[in-house]
Amino acid sequence: MVKHEQWHDLVVSDTFDNDVLPFWNGLKARRFLLYTCGKCGRGYWPMTLCNAHEDVTFDDMAWKPSSGKGTIFTYVVARRFNNAVYAPDGPYALAMVELDEGPIFPTRLIDQPDRVRIGARVEVDYVDVETTGMTLPLFRLSE
């Protein structure tokens, strides 16, 4: 299982783009938000103007809750680290998760990498990081 004590100091960025700040704030409230089209309901990550209509504007788009569930589309297992500070966490799997709503979301998996397979069902796990005030959207195997 994840060595939670090693996540305490993690940050994703020094600065956050206003475009995606709602997503990261949503995680703190245990909501996995997608940038969603008000015309057709398609959800996007990251922020994308819906490509299904020509007449859509940014006023039609809003961050809406989603299932936070999906399927592993592809993954790797990181075993060597060019930055030594990651080494104690490894080996771990990084995955592209095909969310049930359509987008592919890049993430790190909590589970041991030997259980990870393309096609496996996964769901988001919100990991609060006390020292930075961030909540990280990690994923774990569903069953």
Next chain:
Amino acid sequence: MSESDRYAICGLGVINGKGLGLSARTLQAEAARRAIADAGLKRSDINGAVNGIGIAGAMPGGGGWVDSYARVLGLRSNWFFTIGRGAIGSVSGMIAATRAIELGLADYVVIAAGDCAYSNIRGLLDAQPIQRSRAGRGNYILGNDLLGFTATVSAGNIHGLLAMRHMHEYGTTSEQFGAVAVSGRSWANLNPEAQSHGKPLTIEDHQNSPLIVEPYHQYDCCLESDSGVAIVVTTEERARDCAGPMVRIMGLGLGDQNHKQYWEKTNYTTFDVATARDAAFRQAGIELGDIDVAHLYDCFTCEVIMQLEDYGFCKKGEGGPFVAEGNTLPGGRLPLNTGGGMLSGFMLFDFTGLAETVRQMRGEGGDRQVAGAEIGMYTGCGGEMLIPGMSSIHGLAVLGRA
């Protein structure tokens, strides 16, 4: 079309090594100085300059350059700029250079790149350590907010995702990746300038090398180098008066699949080759069968397999067996990455392929020279293919013997 409407490379400068202890800017400047001298020109003859190794701000740590090799060399360039999107800088640079010459904005344009990754990673340069850990202050930098990756974002991590998906869809194997590494090394052993010259490599060596990021072993990953490459571009008419042998710029092409960021889900196992290929081959008036020597971008092994398929050297999904059967080895039917590529030669993005293709077209390949080679191509892949906010651009140049 008169000669003044056609363009050529009239000078080449290359510097490469391990632990040279020079900054990227100095390596770039030295390559440019050598290219200008190779053309028999003076620095004051150069009136256009491109930095072809710019990386758009989308890439973590990217941000371009605050100082230029053009200033270091005191070039009297009417203009200097950086071209982003990663490893298509030489192709984009030639597109810009040829149009600038056509518009009368310059006569001779230098396009240069430099990188000091070998020294940098080993701490041989004091000023600019990469991936500096902030652990001492209690924080790690993990990427950026657009990526959402909650872990280190290294090139191997990202490209490995493509390889894993290619294995899943087409049954490609790690041993077939190994065959790409062995092919590159076999050519490198014919090239005394290659970093891995004199170090034979077998599939067993590949399989026994450490797993860096599954599915990639150490020998699936390109080298780290201290290197610089530069060319001088001018009209064919002017190039004929230069000291160095000229190489014709026959075709330039780009393709991009930004629009396929996730909803098409095909950009994990293909590059947007068709757009680039069709444009460049049309300009050059050639077909795939006319290519005598190819340099396909080999940041990692699976990228070579994907491009062999996407260009049509073999069917989609059959790139692994194509390489494993020995088609790309010295003496094989497709001379591929003849200098050793980035896997075994030296690493400087698309400039590695540029330098080797120019040499092949000049007949300067020594033991690795492809006999009678008239037309060569090289490619580059800019940014990454699948991470939102990153890019997906593919570049191709077709060069010809004069």
